[in-house]
Amino acid sequence: MSPARGPFRCLVVDDEPIAHRIIDDYCRALPHLQPVRHAFDAMQAMGMLAEESFDLLLLDLNMPRLGGFDFLRSVQLSCPVIVTTAHAEHALEGFELHVCDYLLKPVSFERFVKAVNRALPPVAPAACEAAPAPGAAGDALPRSLFIKGDRKHHQLALADIRYVEACGNYCVVRANDGSIITPQSLSGMERSLPAEQFLRVHKSYLVAIARIRSVSATSLQVGDDTVPIGPSYRKQVFARLQIDGANG
Missing domain, CATH: 2.40.50.1020 (LytTr DNA-binding domain)
Known part of the structure; x- marks a missing residue:
């Protein structure tokens, strides 16, 4: 798979505001993810998916009116799905629905990064520039x-x-x-x-x-x-x- 450039668009579906804040902070820390869109229940998510395209869906399971797995069964998605939940017992059902990963809350940043790596194509590496100290000779070791x-x-x-x-x-x-x-x-x-x-x-x-x-x-x-x-x-x-x- 050839490296992708991004940025990738992400939709978070969760009924807990604090979960949105955490995932939003995590996404902003990754340079190839755009600031996320937020849906607080499955019905709102359906409306967004009908109007916009996304590269990644982060989905909670326990939501009012329509749960996460019922939501997955009712829509046709073209983007990968990462489940975020406090309940480990539903993991097998999630993988039967072909979710890319199953994250247990509270989700650590390192675990989030691994899940995103699994769900999205590899990213073309950015250049990393070494800057010599001001006034240093051209062949001197960089200091920064x-x-x-x-x-x-x-x-x-x-x-x-x-x-x-x-x-x-x-x-x-x-x-x-x-x-x-x-x-x-x-x-x-x-x-x-x-x-x-x-x-x-x-x-x-x-x-x-x-x-x-x-x-x-x-x-x-x-x-x-x-x-x-x-x-x-x-x-x-x-x-x-x-x-x-x-x-x-």
């Missing part, structure tokens, strides 16, 4: 990086980045002031970050060498977080850190 996320380019000091974690089609950049979700791939981030300062330690993790506090045989302590060392990366990690792997 512009990272696209939340429809902006955020400039991060390299010294503030602790590690980068792959999350489906996206990366989560963990920094001192919080996290940024970017459509850049982990391999793309690895190419953008200076190899002298960052080390790939796992298929899903890239860490700042200066932020490593301790090393065990299978993991690193990076700040307050534990990052796994992938078995296929262990030899190169220990060699790069000049640690005797046999005694790790």
Whole structure:
């Protein structure tokens, strides 16, 4: 499947206002999702679907007048469906209706991202531009990086980045002031970050060498977080850190 450009249009159907606020915040954090439309019951959703097209439907089950599964049986949809509910017992019925994923409330952001990755086509990675410090020589190491996320380019000091974690089609950049979700791939981030300062330690993790506090045989302590060392990366990690792997 070739990468898509987006932005994708999303419709949330839920009778709880707080659920709309949470999903809206999650969608706004992903640069390829447009701000969502909101329906507070199935009948309102039917009206919107008759007038507009959407790329993704986020659907609650327990709603007045017409429940989520009854709604799915009564309409013909051309977009994928992610169910959001507090009730785990209906999961099998949901997959029989070909929903893409089944999210249990409260939904974490990481779980939401995985569900969106499963439902939508992969996104073409955005460019990630390294910016050298003002006045630095052309071949000097960059001190900051512009990272696209939340429809902006955020400039991060390299010294503030602790590690980068792959999350489906996206990366989560963990920094001192919080996290940024970017459509850049982990391999793309690895190419953008200076190899002298960052080390790939796992298929899903890239860490700042200066932020490593301790090393065990299978993991690193990076700040307050534990990052796994992938078995296929262990030899190169220990060699790069000049640690005797046999005694790790």
